[in-house]
Amino acid sequence: MSDQKFTDSVIEAMGPGTNPRMKEVLTSLIQHIHDFARDVNLTIPEWQMGMEFINQIGQMSDDKRSESILVSDVLGLESLVDSLTYDTLESTDQKFTPSAIIGPFYREGSPHYKNGETIIQQEVGGEKCYVSGKVTDAYGDPLSGATIEVWHTAPNGLYEQQDENQVEYNLRGTFTSDENGDYSFICLKPTAYPIPYDGPAGQLLQIMERHPYRPSHIHWMVSKPGYRTLVTQIYDAQDPYTKNDSTFCVKGDLIVDFLPAKESLAKEKNVSCTLDYNIALQTTEDFEKAKSKKTSN
Numbered sequence: 188m189s190d191q192k193f194t195d196s197v198i199e200a201m202g203p204g205t206n207p208r209m210k211e212v213l214t215s216l217i218q219h220i221h222d223f224a225r226d227v228n229l230t231i232p233e234w235q236m237g238m239e240f241i242n243q244i245g246q247m248s249d250d251k252r253s254e255s256i257l258v259s260d261v262l263g264l265e266s267l268v269d270s271l272t273y274d275t276l277e278s279t280d281q282k283f284t285p286s287a288i289i290g291p292f293y294r295e296g297s298p299h300y301k302n303g304e305t306i307i308q309q310e311v312g313g314e315k316c317y318v319s320g321k322v323t324d325a326y327g328d329p330l331s332g333a334t335i336e337v338w339h340t341a342p343n344g345l346y347e348q349q350d351e352n353q354v355e356y357n358l359r360g361t362f363t364s365d366e367n368g369d370y371s372f373i374c375l376k377p378t379a380y381p382i383p384y385d386g387p388a389g390q391l392l393q394i395m396e397r398h399p400y401r402p403s404h405i406h407w408m409v410s411k412p413g414y415r416t417l418v419t420q421i422y423d424a425q426d427p428y429t430k431n432d433s434t435f436c437v438k439g440d441l442i443v444d445f446l447p448a449k450e451s452l453a454k455e456k457n458v459s460c461t462l463d464y465n466i467a468l469q470t471t472e473d474f475e476k477a478k479s480k481k482t483s484n
């Protein structure tokens with residue numbers, strides 16, 4: 188009962204009405220999970236531990252915390268799926284901003300602000316930063332009317348929904364690029380912090396003798412009809428954790444320099460640092476083309 192014949196019988200038990208994509212995914216899942224158990228000679232207590240672990244993932248999760256995403260991320264799975272989806276072949280004349288994982292803390296419906304306004308609704312300490320740049324297409328032409336959502340943690344390492352001392356939607360905001368493609372906002376210079384490690388994801392890190400830190404980052408979601416929605420993050424070049432991210436999603440092109448603000452800007456905007464960051468979006472059509480080229484190779 189432990190050989191490939193057994194595995195085949197489990198796979199073949201699927202009915203003819205099974206959705207073809209589900210059939211493909213489940214066939215591979217059953218094959219791999221059986222091979223995995225055979226490979227490590229999985230014992231009954233180990234299997235029980237695994238089942239209990241999965242139960243704990245569910246028990247730890249609610250609308251403010253997705254433990255399954257945390258576990259997936261410390262295992263590198265979300266980052267891998269992101270790369271499989273978006274690391275398409277760039278043609279020589281196209282240059283677009285790379286993606287990164289969305290992570291477990293995105294919230295829809297953040298407040299709309301005018302360019303130049305701040306996402307700091309409530310003082311939580313930290314260094315204020317003026318961020319500005321241009322949204323363009325993959326050929327460098329400005330894109331007006333792009334929607335830019337950004338979110339980051341307070342210096343205590345908590346997103347507002349994790350922190351009862353922060354007001355709703357603190358450090359989150361939505362902006363629109365102007366007629367020249369320009370956008371700007373004020374936020375905090377992000378700080379490094381550990382992912383929540385008081386649950387199964389933390390247990391897993393401990394078992395593997397790993398740290399829970401993510402490099403300081405700002406999350407972005409940039410969208411415009413006709414363009415592939417960009418979900419990404421930027422990382423502070425000065426942060427040592429950019430070389431050692433607990434969720435494995437730092438890419439070279441996303442590492443940026445926060446600079447000290449020039450005196451006039453510092454005075455005018457009441458900030459101590461600046462970041463100049465341009466974003467380039469790929470059209471949905473170019474993305475679909477690159478993807479089909481990739482799968483046919």
Ligand code: DHB
Nearest residue numbers: 256257260290291382434
């Ligand atoms: C994860 C990602 C984040 O951006 C974050 O702030 C915390 C955790 C994650 O991928 O698990």
Ligand code: FE
Nearest residue numbers: 290292404406
């Ligand atoms: Fe984050």
